[in-house]
Amino acid sequence: MARPVRTSLASDEYLILVGQFAYMVASVEGLLMFDLNGLKQYLPEQLRSSNLAGKSTTGIGQEFLKYSVEVADPDVRVYIETGGRHLCEIARIRNHVLHARPVTWEGVEQILYRWRPDAGDYFPITKDWLSDQIDTADMLSAELNRLRPLHKHTAFREGSVDTQKE
Numbered sequence: 001m002a003r004p005v006r007t008s009l010a011s012d013e014y015l016i017l018v019g020q021f022a023y024m025v026a027s028v029e030g031l032l033m034f035d036l037n038g039l040k041q042y043l044p045e046q047l048r049s050s051n052l053a054g055k056s057t058t059g060i061g062q063e064f065l066k067y068s069v070e071v072a073d074p075d076v077r078v079y080i081e082t083g084g085r086h087l088c089e090i091a092r093i094r095n096h097v098l099h100a101r102p103v104t105w106e107g108v109e110q111i112l113y114r115w116r117p118d119a120g121d122y123f124p125i126t127k128d129w130l131s132d133q134i135d136t137a138d139m140l141s142a143e144l145n146r147l148r149p150l151h152k153h154t155a156f157r158e159g160s161v162d163t164q165k166e
Helices: 012-038 058-067 075-097 127-147
Strands: 101-105 108-116 121-125
Touching: 012 058, 012 075, 012 108, 012 127, 058 075, 075 121, 075 127, 121 127
Parallel strands: none
Antiparallel strands: 101 108, 108 121
């Protein structure tokens, strides 16, 4: 255990998977948010980090989708639109974890259980389920990195402060 507490917790292995998944979601969101400034010359005013910073992951994704149609540059538009879809998808998955509750599963181990009767969500957040979601987050991240228009991003263009050689 990283820090001893009085609360009954799941195994270290399980908690590492929960943490890894949560961090990967934040990483996908961060990649997109931090790219906005470097791509701002191609983006509508509404797609500024300062306008989106207080929104949920789903809210940011919805804004990306809403304003992607206003992006004239095709490379940037595909990146923003795909980013919006991926943020909405990964937020939905992440919410299953964040809104689940601890249970003793099969009489042995502590895990999270998603219980949302109105939506028909009843399932255990098992190590296998978490591993599958980590794979999904990794795939979404890889696709975004493949689509990332670095050739148009101010931080990566020839002559920018970040790419000048001494």
